Amino acid sequence: MATNGTEFESVRTVSVVRHYKLGRSLIPAVDGVSLAAGRGEFIALLGASGSGKSTLLNLIAGLDRPDSGAIVVEGSDLATMTSEQLAQYRRHTVGMVFQSFNLVPTMTLYENVELPMRFAEVKRKERRARAVEALERVGLSDRMSHRPSEMSGGEQQRAALARALVNRPKLLLADEPTGNLDSKTGTEIMDLIRELNRTLDMTVIMVTHERPLAERYAHRLVFLGDGKLVGESVNELEKIGATR
Amino acid sequence: MRAYDLIELAGRNLREAGLRNSLTTLGIGVGVASLVAMLSLGIGLQKLATRQLGRSGLFDTVVVTSRQDSRGPRFAQAAPVTGQAKPLDDAARHSFEQMPNVAEVYPNFSAVGDVRLESNKTGSHFTVVGTLPQSARNSESFDDVQGSFFSANDAQEVIILGDFGRELLELPREPRGTDVKLTQDQADQLLGKYVVLRYHKREAGESAPLSGKTTRKKGESDPDDIDNGDGAPAEDSQSFNLVPRQLKLKIVGIVSSEPNRGLRQGRTPVFLPLALAEQLDMVQAGELWSTLRPAESKTYIALIVRVAKSKAVSQVEEDIKKQGFSTFSIVDASKGITRFFKILDMFLAIFGSMALAVASLGIVNTLVMAIMERRREIGIMKALGASDGDVKRIFFFEAGTMGLLGGGVGAGLGWMIGRAINLGANLYLQRQEFHPENFWFVPWWLVAFALVFSVLVSLFAGLYPASRAAKLDPVQALRHD
Numbered sequence: 016m017a018t019n020g021t022e023f024e025s026v027r028t029v030s031v032v033r034h035y036k037l038g039r040s041l042i043p044a045v046d047g048v049s050l051a052a053g054r055g056e057f058i059a060l061l062g063a064s065g066s067g068k069s070t071l072l073n074l075i076a077g078l079d080r081p082d083s084g085a086i087v088v089e090g091s092d093l094a095t096m097t098s099e100q101l102a103q104y105r106r107h108t109v110g111m112v113f114q115s116f117n118l119v120p121t122m123t124l125y126e127n128v129e130l131p132m133r134f135a136e137v138k139r140k141e142r143r144a145r146a147v148e149a150l151e152r153v154g155l156s157d158r159m160s161h162r163p164s165e166m167s168g169g170e171q172q173r174a175a176l177a178r179a180l181v182n183r184p185k186l187l188l189a190d191e192p193t194g195n196l197d198s199k200t201g202t203e204i205m206d207l208i209r210e211l212n213r214t215l216d217m218t219v220i221m222v223t224h225e226r227p228l229a230e231r232y233a234h235r236l237v238f239l240g241d242g243k244l245v246g247e248s249v250n251e252l253e254k255i256g257a258t259r
Numbered sequence: 260m261r262a263y264d265l266i267e268l269a270g271r272n273l274r275e276a277g278l279r280n281s282l283t284t285l286g287i288g289v290g291v292a293s294l295v296a297m298l299s300l301g302i303g304l305q306k307l308a309t310r311q312l313g314r315s316g317l318f319d320t321v322v323v324t325s326r327q328d329s330r331g332p333r334f335a336q337a338a339p340v341t342g343q344a345k346p347l348d349d350a351a352r353h354s355f356e357q358m359p360n361v362a363e364v365y366p367n368f369s370a371v372g373d374v375r376l377e378s379n380k381t382g383s384h385f386t387v388v389g390t391l392p393q394s395a396r397n398s399e400s401f402d403d404v405q406g407s408f409f410s411a412n413d414a415q416e417v418i419i420l421g422d423f424g425r426e427l428l429e430l431p432r433e434p435r436g437t438d439v440k441l442t443q444d445q446a447d448q449l450l451g452k453y454v455v456l457r458y459h460k461r462e463a464g465e466s467a468p469l470s471g472k473t474t475r476k477k478g479e480s481d482p483d484d485i486d487n488g489d490g491a492p493a494e495d496s497q498s499f500n501l502v503p504r505q506l507k508l509k510i511v512g513i514v515s516s517e518p519n520r521g522l523r524q525g526r527t528p529v530f531l532p533l534a535l536a537e538q539l540d541m542v543q544a545g546e547l548w549s550t551l552r553p554a555e556s557k558t559y560i561a562l563i564v565r566v567a568k569s570k571a572v573s574q575v576e577e578d579i580k581k582q583g584f585s586t587f588s589i590v591d592a593s594k595g596i597t598r599f600f601k602i603l604d605m606f607l608a609i610f611g612s613m614a615l616a617v618a619s620l621g622i623v624n625t626l627v628m629a630i631m632e633r634r635r636e637i638g639i640m641k642a643l644g645a646s647d648g649d650v651k652r653i654f655f656f657e658a659g660t661m662g663l664l665g666g667g668v669g670a671g672l673g674w675m676i677g678r679a680i681n682l683g684a685n686l687y688l689q690r691q692e693f694h695p696e697n698f699w700f701v702p703w704w705l706v707a708f709a710l711v712f713s714v715l716v717s718l719f720a721g722l723y724p725a726s727r728a729a730k731l732d733p734v735q736a737l738r739h740d
Contacts, residue, residue, distance in 0.1 A: 073734050078642060098646065099648065102644055102646035105641075117642070119636055121275050134640070
């Protein structure tokens with residue numbers, strides 16, 4: 016499908032619709048959302064619970080498929096991909112972090128970070144170096160052989176971030192990454208995400224319901240309500256600069 | 260995903276739920292074990308039966324008689340004579356020996372004689388005397404021989420039946436036809452001792468004190484038939500004289516049943532080595548018939564052709580018939596027995612497979628449980644880029660591994676069960692004074708088959724859980740708990 020986006024565009028959704036069946040009636044979770052994110056942009060998706068922001072994130076992540084509309088990421092339309100192509104897309108193009116961290120509890124930190132590289136068929140020799148590099152970046156290189164249960168929430172989320180960036184994705188999707196953390200560690204995680212956004216030029220789309228957090232870190236705030244785009248506000252660059 | 264990653268991930272999953280997976284694997288093992296035990300028993304019994312049949316000499320022998328000779332045993336209606344009937348002489352014997360698949364050819368020898376213990380001057384026992392070729396040492400009768408087989412094919416030795424041993428020892432006779440095993444004590448009184456065999460040698464001659472009488476029943480003989488010299492002298496130049504002879508023979512072996520009984524008729528309690536008997540030129544029971552017709556050379560009443568493989572019997576028989584002889588063999592019985600065992604094996608396999616079927620349900624159960632438990636993990640893997648195929652392969656590999664390990668355990672366990680049954684049954688047999696038998700056999704192909712079958716069944720059982728895991732919706736799986 017034609018994308019009139021420039022080479023600076025990372026994500027574009029075009030009238031994306033996704034509804035769920037609830038008994039006999041169809042509930043529109045995402046109802047015709049069109050949104051574009053430039054390369055290196057940090058977007059916060061805001062809205063009350065049930066507004067469809069997580070559903071939209073899952074659609075962009077390629078974990079779910081839209082009922083209609085198009086989702087174009089880095090020039091390819093997810094709606095037309097086979098499930099194998101979608102898996103490949105998740106492997107190489109996106110990294111995800113979740114509210115509940117979603118580390119595999121039976122694996123050590125190192126093994127958790129190595130896992131995406133197994134699916135991406137990264138050579139064994141290379142894996143070690145890349146995992147260590149990612150763990151160093153989030154400040155956990157000395158805890159590689161620990162299991163998630165032995166670590167604090169903040170550490171777990173940092174490990175999840177390391178796992179998300181180990182395959183060097185262009186797009187980072189974060190679903191309420193600070194939702195399970197206290198405000199201090201939440202701020203640490205947000206600082207880390209912003210650093211990745213800046214130094215690695217990763218596009219970030221983050222779902223949150225904490226408006227102050229979004230205002231502090233995101234370039235642009237997108238508001239969803241009942242599955243529809245209800246508002247947008249662009250942070251002034253000075254403001255972002257002020258939080259540095 | 261690369262193969263070693265698949266193996267590692269599946270391996271860690273198996274270890275993670277170690278107890279449950281071990282129990283499931285053990286279940287498969289028990290299933291495979293029952294299959295292996297059942298089939299090895301079936302195979303063992305079949306081997307035992309064919310071995311016994313093979314040693315009985317019933318199914319690998321062809322009895323050859325001449326079409327022009329009416330002396331020999333009549334087992335079947337004589338086939339219509341086509342072409343020229345040939346004499347059953349040394350040339351014919353030699354030609355049979357040259358045929359493919361023929362193990363040995365020997366005459367069906369049956370003479371009569373008078374036997375007594377050397378130490379016992381008075382009591383003598385009239386009896387039928389047979390011969391044994393060297394191959395008879397493998398006959399089942401020699402499984403529990405007291406003493407041994409002949410030391411050489413022309414040794415001056417004799418092997419007797421147990422009940423004839425009782426006769427020699429002047430003990431009361433058992434009912435005719437029952438197998439008698441002598442006590443060690445009785446055997447010791449006979450083994451190594453000498454018997455004197457009195458017989459009649461066939462000698463060509465113009466006239467003789469003893470000449471053949473013309474009427475005689477085949478095979479069966481009784482003392483009255485031998486006339487001690489009051490018959491008229493034969494005028495025929497081809498007639499022969501019967502010269503009484505006697506010979507000292509050492510008792511080397513005592514058997515309870517007739518060795519190489521095969522298609523022999525009547526009861527033969529005394530056996531000489533084949534070559535010795537041929538040298539002695541004893542007059543054979545049926546041979547008196549030959550006085551009626553001029554004989555160009557020595558002919559045999561019947562030749563026994565032993566075939567190397569019972570499968571080749573009909574071919575050999577056909578070839579001999581083409582040479583112009585009458586033949587008789589029993590082939591069909593072994594075919595029927597093979598069919599019986601095929602059916603038995605099938606039933607045993609079905610019963611054995613039932614346990615495996617139950618065990619395969621265990622695999623389904625274990626893996627479905629694992630999906631429930633690892634629901635979130637599957638969601639995570641998918642979010643990190645695992646394809647449906649990757650997830651499916653991990654579960655498939657787990658099922659296959661359990662199948663392979665279970666198959667290995669099962670083959671070993673089945674082998675042990677079979678061994679135990681064999682051992683137990685043999686203890687029982689020994690207590691009943693039968694000699695032990697190996698009626699249980701695990702061929703290598705059964706082990707291979709068990710492993711392959713176990714893996715296949717396990718993979719089949721893994722089909723449903725694997726595809727269910729692959730289809731798991733990651734959004735659902737990752738939903739907050």
